[in-house]
Amino acid sequence: MQKCIEKRGKVATSCALAAKKLQHPVRMYQNRKTDMIMAGGRYPMKKTYSVGIRNDGKITALDLQILFNAGIYVDISAIMPHNIVCALKKSSMRGPGEVQGSFTAEAIIENVAATLSMDVDSVRSINLHTYKSLLQSFSEYYHGEPYEYTLPSIWSKLAVSSNYDQRNKMVQDGSRSLDKGETDGCVYALGAIQCDGTEGLLDKIWVVQSDTVSLIQGGFTAGSTTSESSCEAVRLSCNVLVKRLKPLKEKLQEEMDSIKWETLILQAYMQAVNLSASSFYVPSNDSSSYLNYGAAVSEVEIDLLNGETRFLQTDIIYDCGQSLNPAVDLGQNTKQILMVWNYKIPTIDTIPKRFTIQILNSGYH
Structure with a gap:
């Protein structure tokens, strides 16, 4: 399916x-x-807007009216508006509404740039959030500290790392797109967990099949919160095991100086130490109230005769805070542009010839 x-x-x-x-x-x-x-089709939306701007391209006001056809029933998201009951349903997958929102923002920005005869990237840059505007737009749970707002630095780093200015000069007669925004991804693998009092044991960890035999109270995966919740439950369980094993480990170290993990577990088993632990973690209401920052630039070749497109190059910089697993985050970022942008199963023609992704891993947000 x-x-x-x-x-x-x-x-x-x-x-x-x-x-x-x-x-x-x-x-x-x-x-x-x-x-x-079956695979394909985002919700159609019709948008009418009026925008107020200054001569330097700064947007000062926006009135946006949206007609949203979400099909015959509302999705899992509680923010979906009342629906039309006489249309076929399209599937909700990975960022419902966010792609349409990005297109809307880009259309408005490009219209502003065309009206003022300005470079569109200058308009994008001047309309990036400042930390002060974040304080006005988001609650205290979202914006974090000033040093955690990394979008302006991401914007600058992306222009340098992708060699944007030089590549842009080569295609002055074509169009270009530089998009930025929050990123949503869903991680299915647990991150590498290391607890106090133990050494890294990633090679000794294996994840069982997800079913009701192994885990009775399972749930759906959505909203980029499952991996964090799963890892927190693992961390809490590890803390329980560490507390049980630490006295035995200290005793064995006094007798044997150094001790291997296998020896510790064998001795714990022989002394009837409970080596099984479980934890059920329920995040607080504000646990998902945070902002992630990223920017991307793509170079696309379009055949004006037949409409065929080729992705020549895509560069992405993404700040995910403290990455649970950088390899998984890289995979999620790769997947999002290949799978989500057009809602179709990707082919070799939809994969950029040159694809560069950088994870900042700046720390807690």
């Missing part, structure tokens, strides 16, 4: 109904043609 937030429930319910009816195990699958037909 198409990969979307509510995929498991729909598949499981359909199979359960058929299995109950037939009294026989049921498995659901679809061929590639059907999958390609």
